Amino acid sequence: VSEVVSTAQFGDLIEFSYPIGYSHWGIYDEDGYIIHFAVAEGELKKRLRQSLQTMFPVCGDLLLGETQIRRQLLSEVNVPTGAQVMISNNRHARTSSLIAEMRQRRDALLHKELNYNLFALNCEHFATFIRYGQAVCNQIPGRSKNTECESATKVFQDIVH
Numbered sequence: 001v002s003e004v005v006s007t008a009q010f011g012d013l014i015e016f017s018y019p020i021g022y023s024h025w026g027i028y029d030e031d032g033y034i035i036h037f038a039v040a041e042g043e044l045k046k047r048l049r050q051s052l053q054t055m056f057p058v059c060g061d062l063l064l065g066e067t068q069i070r071r072q073l074l075s076e077v078n079v080p081t082g083a084q085v086m087i088s089n090n091r092h093a094r095t096s097s098l099i100a101e102m103r104q105r106r107d108a109l110l111h112k113e114l115n116y117n118l119f120a121l122n123c124e125h126f127a128t129f130i131r132y133g134q135a136v137c138n139q140i141p142g143r144s145k146n147t148e149c150e151s152a153t154k155v156f157q158d159i160v161h
Helices: 002-007 043-055 060-064 099-109 123-132 150-160
Strands: 013-017 023-028 033-039 066-073 084-087 113-115
Touching: 002 084, 013 123, 023 123, 033 123, 099 123, 099 150, 123 150
Parallel strands: none
Antiparallel strands: 013 023, 013 084, 023 033, 033 066, 066 113
């Protein structure tokens, strides 16, 4: 994590590669923070999340369904043991947007609560939308790589505009 923080720049895609074959994604937001799809935080949800993560440490967050786009210290993101954290700007065959455009999308989406959907609205869709203006997810089995998920892009665009 410290190596990523020392080299990352605003708008870099941060990938948490889990040992079971999928990744959590966020976007670097300077000063050691990332913006990512996280569990919506209320006291009840926080307790429920802790219970689920005890039973399902890798996917407890997904079982809650409702997420909130949050700014969080990279070092405080809850990831399973053995996860690798890296900058992954080269996995989506896209050209990065201008920084001002990325900041506009980030600002509009920060703190929004959205229903998580593994296939249609997930953390990788969010991170790539911020960076490229198009939601892309390359880790869904049976789906074409580097193809825009138009429904996810639309959800995010409707909030931004």
